[in-house]
Amino acid sequence: MKKTLIIYWAPGGSVEKAARMLHETIGIDKAELCDLAAFEVSRMPEFENLIIGTATIGAETWRDANDNNKWMEFFEKTRSYDFSKMKVASFALGNQIFYPDHFVDSLGIIRQEIEQRGGKLTGAWPVKGYDFTDSIGYDGDFFFGLALDEDTQPELTQPRISAWVEQLASEMKF
Numbered sequence: 001m002k003k004t005l006i007i008y009w010a011p012g013g014s015v016e017k018a019a020r021m022l023h024e025t026i027g028i029d030k031a032e033l034c035d036l037a038a039f040e041v042s043r044m045p046e047f048e049n050l051i052i053g054t055a056t057i058g059a060e061t062w063r064d065a066n067d068n069n070k071w072m073e074f075f076e077k078t079r080s081y082d083f084s085k086m087k088v089a090s091f092a093l094g095n096q097i098f099y100p101d102h103f104v105d106s107l108g109i110i111r112q113e114i115e116q117r118g119g120k121l122t123g124a125w126p127v128k129g130y131d132f133t134d135s136i137g138y139d140g141d142f143f144f145g146l147a148l149d150e151d152t153q154p155e156l157t158q159p160r161i162s163a164w165v166e167q168l169a170s171e172m173k174f
């Protein structure tokens with residue numbers, strides 16, 4: 001049984017593209033890749049590692065977002081799930097040129113939701129190499145997970161994913 005789950009939302013764009021790259025980089029035999037809409041929350045106990053992929057869509061919190069955000073539904077359904085039982089990491093897509101004040105904010109939102117359920121994010125990633133002014137997705141010199149910008153730095157997506165997977169491997173033991 002695969003011990004690592006990669007769940008992402010939304011499908012059809014850069015998040016899915018990055019999720020597929022991540023899946024290939026970890027090894028498709030070692031991780032399961034799932035669109036959030038197709039994932040049954042009852043399967044959570046099957047996995048030791050969870051990697052969450054999101055885009056930042058511009059709302060302060062998902063509860064303010066009005067586009068039927070599936071993550072809100074996921075975190076409602078996992079309200080009493082103890083995330084301390086798993087290793088959890090997050091990657092987020094954003095655009096540092098168009099949204100420099102909110103670059104990859106979703107990393108901060110995911111962190112908050114995971115911590116409210118007893119978990120802790122692993123896979124902090126250096127802010128060096130990005131150009132932004134503010135974000136709730138970082139603290140000091142590190143983002144709370146992997147920041148990807150397919151809009152303005154697409155050539156860096158694969159190298160960043162490769163380095164992040166190497167970093168995560170010691171903790172997640174894929």
Ligand SMILES: Cc1cc2nc3c(=O)[nH]c(=O)nc-3n(C[C@H](O)[C@H](O)[C@H](O)COP(=O)(O)O)c2cc1C
Binds near residue numbers: 094095104
């Ligand atoms: C309406 C809208 C709002 C966005 N807001 C932000 C934002 O606040 N911060 C950010 O870093 N990127 C923001 N982005 C950029 C997206 O996160 C980025 O383009 C991402 O790659 C989209 O992923 P997708 O193609 O899977 O939807 C926004 C994009 C759109 C269309």
